[in-house]
Amino acid sequence: MAKKRAREADGAAEAPDKMVEDSDSSDDDDFDMVNVDFEWFNFDSEIDFHGTKSLLRQLFDVDATLFDISGLADLILSQPTIGSTVKVDGKETDAYAFLTALNLHEHREKQPIAELTRYIGEKAKTNEALAGIPDLLSSGKHVGLVLSERLINMPSEISPPMYNMLIDEIEAAVEDKEPYEFSHYLILSKTYHEIESTLDVEERKRKKGKQDATLFYFHPEDEVLQKYAAAYGSYDFTKIDEAIADSKRAFQEMGVMPRGFMILIEASKFADAAKAISEYLSPPS
Numbered sequence: 001m002a003k004k005r006a007r008e009a010d011g012a013a014e015a016p017d018k019m020v021e022d023s024d025s026s027d028d029d030d031f032d033m034v035n036v037d038f039e040w041f042n043f044d045s046e047i048d049f050h051g052t053k054s055l056l057r058q059l060f061d062v063d064a065t066l067f068d069i070s071g072l073a074d075l076i077l078s079q080p081t082i083g084s085t086v087k088v089d090g091k092e093t094d095a096y097a098f099l100t101a102l103n104l105h106e107h108r109e110k111q112p113i114a115e116l117t118r119y120i121g122e123k124a125k126t127n128e129a130l131a132g133i134p135d136l137l138s139s140g141k142h143v144g145l146v147l148s149e150r151l152i153n154m155p156s157e158i159s160p161p162m163y164n165m166l167i168d169e170i171e172a173a174v175e176d177k178e179p180y181e182f183s184h185y186l187i188l189s190k191t192y193h194e195i196e197s198t199l200d201v202e203e204r205k206r207k208k209g210k211q212d213a214t215l216f217y218f219h220p221e222d223e224v225l226q227k228y229a230a231a232y233g234s235y236d237f238t239k240i241d242e243a244i245a246d247s248k249r250a251f252q253e254m255g256v257m258p259r260g261f262m263i264l265i266e267a268s269k270f271a272d273a274a275k276a277i278s279e280y281l282s283p284p285s
Contacts, residue, residue, distance in 0.1 A: 051094030071112035097150030129233035144182035228273035
């Protein structure tokens with residue numbers, strides 16, 4: 001996999017795999033501004049287990065406890081030439097973001113994938129727009145499960161290089177006869193919609209019936225990806241009603257309800273989708 005291995009030589013990725021986030025602005029004298037260098041790295045099993053596991057928990061939200069997250073992180077780290085991490089303080093630190101793809105058919109016998117595939121199938125059945133996904137998952141076709149997450153304050157502009165590199169890496173892997181020749185890509189993500197706050201009962205009563213169900217995206221690139229989708233839609237988390245952490249309770253009480261989100265894209269359209277992400281999110285030159 002020459003394209004990927006070329007960037008393994010020094011550990012960090014070369015341009016365009018490094019981006020400077022320049023927040024300096026003469027119009028905002030009331031804020032302290034910092035410049036941040038983002039660097040892209042291969043997954044490293046000696047370094048990235050805990051960072052990857054933490055981001056996976058964030059991605060699956062309250063349903064993370066339903067899965068073997070440690071096993072899923074190990075599986076991601078077992079294929080270091082597919083996908084990337086983004087860091088700001090060098091290779092030895094935890095990732096601030098990651099993107100990868102797993103072959104659901106190839107790993108179907110492994111517990112983390114078996115659990116996750118079953119979960120995806122069950123959730124797809126709850127949304128008519130996703131009704132075709134269970135049959136696809138049981139068809140024997142090679143579906144690439146795309147997992148991507150980043151810390152909440154990370155700029156969305158880090159996304160285009162990650163998707164572009166993933167496509168290059170998968171193309172190189174296919175040339176090397178590795179099992180990444182997918183029929184479809186299935187992206188798991190999250191959305192949210194605003195709900196009435198539970199902090200002010202009188203205000204809630206006054207506005208009864210006027211709840212705003214507008215869909216919002218944690219990852220702006222998802223809005224682009226769905227334009228190339230064969231199917232996409234949201235689903236409720238299994239454990240959404242369980243306030244398992246104070247932060248989650250506060251988050252919900254502020255009027256935000258997170259939901260799971262799936263986007264299914266035919267492999268032939270995935271490169272065009274990634275190009276569209278670049279056009280939409282790449283920082284101005």
